[in-house]
Amino acid sequence: MTRDARDEKLRSRIGGIAQFYDRTGRMPSFSEIGELAGLRSKNAVSKLVLKLERLRVLGRDGKGRLIPGSIAFPVRMLGTVKAGFPSPAEEELADTLSLDELLIRNRDATFMLRVSGDSMTGAGILPGDMVLVDKGQTPRSGDIVVAEVDGEWTMKYLRRRGNSVTLLPANPRYKPIRPRNELRIGGVVTAVVRKYR
Amino acid sequence: MTRDARDEKLRSRIGGIAQFYDRTGRMPSFSEIGELAGLRSKNAVSKLVLKLERLRVLGRDGKGRLIPGSIAFPVRMLGTVKAGFPSPAEEELADTLSLDELLIRNRDATFMLRVSGDSMTGAGILPGDMVLVDKGQTPRSGDIVVAEVDGEWTMKYLRRRGNSVTLLPANPRYKPIRPRNELRIGGVVTAVVRKYR
DNA sequence: CTTGACAGTGAACAATCGTTCACCTTATAC
DNA sequence: GTATAAGGTGAACGATTGTTCACTGTCAAG
16 A cells, blocks of 8 residues: 555544534544444554544543544634635644634633624724624723613724723724713723624 | 522533533533532433433433533524623523524535635725635625636625626625636635634 | 564453442422 | 422443454555
8 A cells, every 4th residue: 555545544444433423412432433434443442542643633632531632723723815725635634623622711700792884894803703702801901892871782992091991882983982970881892803704 | 409509500510410411512421411510320320311401501412412502502692782681581482593503504515715805895894803604505696706816815795697707705896706727616705704812 | 574563353361331229318398 | 397309329231342262354555
């Protein structure tokens, strides 16, 4: 068997395991890996797993049980748009990551809201976009926050000057808001997500 | 024990299991759930798991093995910004989802690129943003694509009129590109992701 | 031609798995 | 007050787990 064919075989096996994990959300057992890879012997699976551990595709936790490695991170990260698409050989070296891990720090305090209205268009937040809001973080000046002003909820830049607070839209057609009464801040916008199709 | 206290206990147990799954990427075994929940008897765990199955927090696959339910989807989805933050009671009813699942259709063909340059600012894609690019989808007119024009990679709107192809920036300071030679399209932009802090 | 290294089969093994049984305690409902 | 359900302990059990050992082909390098 040629080197390329062996590489391809290994790759398809990794793909099979990744698919299994994607589909079920749990790691396959050794026998199941055997079925996926077409191996009858658990020893063969053992050797395969060892190899995948070295490649960081899989890992082990403190108790020696199989945990996902790079297969848990679905997106391959490349460089910049200008760099374009590297060759397949380079692609393998690229880092992989999970969007959940990238964007969510505190899962219990994080919510997703759909944006309505165009008051933040200037900041690249369009109506229909989704924003992740963290209730736990303390809002700093310059943050985009979700706040309740005089009974209505909006999303605006927060500006603090001394002890005065202003809510600044990112659209010149709207005016800054200087809340008269209390200002309830629901959370800090930590990320924006837009889906095209 | 009051009803509220029992609810709170169950909630913290769900949280414990979710944390375990977050941390390790695998489902805990029954004994491990016991440790997490402070239960010495596996029978107690069995009953707890049954309850969590009914709540769709956990599930079973075809082989009867534990798979994650809603705990695999880290973000709670709420309504619109205008709706603001619902009361805690309503929060529980909200859907949960995973950003990976939401944004990635074809994981093998999807890459993430960092945006450099401001030629798509008008479409709400700012320099520094990250875009998900699907190499597998066939580009349609109106899509945002990553393409190589005359040796350089850019991101632009794709416009097809008959059999002429134009690349349209979303910034008036740049001009439309009508590729003279061949046009290599790397992929279709399926999502935009921006992280604030 | 020989010699390793690699990829795989098959079987034995203790450890751990999840299921199930009998039983106990404590609230809540009637 | 007395059922009754809910929440829990503890132990027994067969099934399945992952490790390990001895062994067999097969290819490529020396």
